[in-house]
Amino acid sequence: MKRKCVLAAVLSFLVVCVYAQVNISGKVVSLETGRPVDGANIRVDHSLAGCSTNAKGEFMLRNLPAGEHVLRVTHVSYVPQSVLVKDGKTDVRIRLEDSHVNIGQVVVTGTGTHHRLTDSPVPVSVITAKDIREANLSTMEEVLTKMNPSFAFVTSGMGTTMSLNGLNDDYILVLENGKRLAGDDRIARINIANIKRIEILNGAASALYGSDAIGGVINVITNDSKNAVNLSNDTRYGSKGRFSEAVNADFSAGKFSSYTSYQRLQAEGWQLNALAASYATDKKTRLKYRTPEKDKPTGKEASTAYYSNTINQRFTYEVNDRLSFGIRGSYYNWKNDRPVTEYKYNMKHETYTYGAELKYMIHKSAYLAADFYSDNFTSRYDSIWKPGEKPLGEETRKRVRYYNGSLKGIFKIGQSQKFSIGLEYVKENLMSVSDKLKGENMYTMAVFAQDEIRLFRNFQAVVGVRYVYNEYFKNYATPNVALRYKWKDFNFRASYASGFRTPTLSQLYATDIAKTTDMITIANLHLKPEKSDYFMLNIEYVHQRFTLSVSGYINEIRDMIAYRQLSPEIAAELGHDEAQQRDNIAKAEVKGVTLAFNAYIGAGFSIGGGYNFMDTKDKTTNLPIDKSVKNVWTANARWGGHWGCYRLNINLNGRIQEGRYSRTYYYDPAPHFSQWDLNTRHSFYLKSVVLEPGFGIENLFDEVDDRPWNSNYSTLHPGRSLYVSLGVRFKH
Incomplete structure (x- = not known):
């Protein structure tokens, strides 16, 4: 009898897995x-x-x-x-009605669950693969700069810093398919050719995503084509040796699928001016001011040569339509190549990731997902040596290990309610030879819950909370509330979200010694978490040929970590000219308005654009937040037409940016700039392949910030330049 019961149980399981x-x-x-x-x-x-x-x-x-x-x-x-389809049908023909503005896109970032873009209770802006392809962009920095006015980038010798609505990338969470990217090269290692869409959520989102989501969230959704074979290659070459190549190879055979992508980026270095700007420091205010009479010739470059490689691999196995498994991994490396006559070292970055996931739909009203993910980043100094010299080798600047395990369930309750609940465990490790850190650890545990409910036909509400226990900072809760009301073609939204960011291990333990000035930054084990309160109002109009969205927001941040200047006596005791320490000494406020619109004019013409106004204030100093920009505009105009197997797309894309404030260069702000690109893409739909050559002009009006090296540059673009590209997509 016992054997019969066991056999019945085994057969029942097999039936579930291999039912008709x-x-x-x-x-x-x-x-x-x-x-x-x-x-x-x-x-x-x-x-x-x-x-x-x-x-x-x-x-x-x-x-x-x-x-x-x-x-x-x-x-x-x-x-x-x-479309309602019966099983086994092999000749389904689906005819889609043209939509000239993006009104049907599905997004997940605002609530962690799937919603149509116009139905999302939290406003999310989306950049699609089509937008990127038609503008012929090759890096994430280009995509965010040219297509969203809320972003700004600043490049220095240590890398590129990103800001969103005035807050730098320490406060911006970057996700790839919902998984957090760690390290200094989060944006650079994303393969543009593998993007399906980019979802951007402004403001705090700690209830959903935990620490670091005070300024906003960028969630990159990659392609998941499940065709038998999907092969493509995109190559682009422009002036100054700027080259990119991306290869995608996806295969699907029955229940098994494989997704592979590779991206290569490289560029030569260039100068904007052969002189180096000279600065002096006001002893009272500690602010730098320009001394042009001391400018000297230099061989240093505003943009240094570099190369990078990114490889992504993902495998999935679908047991049936309700159960699937997946594993994934990636490898990324980046190195710059600075003039041997001017520098003593180059920078090298390396990252590898791995992870696994399980998705199980228990029945039509219950869904479970389990996930494990690890992101491992290493940054090194690579000494530059001349012929005849003994190589000094590499020194590890920083090594970060990040581990994340999560379990999430989504449950539908009737036709008008959806409840989400989840658990998350995060562990981080930091090692640095230069800072004499052999390995510092910190863990965080969290439970989060969210209730989405449709109170009546046109009114939705979302209420959520995350309860956090951190090894060092103990307990904290971050709530959020979002409301949406639909009236005819209008959406009205309002939301509040609490933000929470724990100090990083680097901020707690690292002692930094500047290699260009005799400045030491010492650790502080008594730092507190940074917190914020974010309020937003949004009005959106959605029509078949026109969309307009306007949002107003306020973000109040407290206990911000900034640098406290230490006395000359303490600096002398530490053996340096200057000394500073990280501390919770700052408060900030960001108020702003964002606007976005898209319109189809007719005859293949469409226009779109965005505007971002920011009023930022560091309440400690009553000055603007460092690196903030008050007014930014973006605009695009597109035309497309087709004749037989040939299609032509023409795209004019522009960004106008007001001067950028800088605390470091208080008397030398980055000036206003305007940059426009003209792109053409030609598509030939042949029997077995689609060929897409492209030609264009970058920086159409030759806007160049040619001030001396070490200035607070507004843009590093070398000037008007031509580019060519070629996309190849194989049919099957």
């Missing part, structure tokens, strides 16, 4: 032209199953249970559509 499974296949075409729709996303209701159409518009959904299924079909250029 069927496939559904077909083609997606444009309703207006009848042309195949490439890259349409198809998802099956109450299932993990999904796929994307290939260049011929074809799709195949595998391993579905017998019965009827509802297919949800979306594409950035078409109106979303739902």
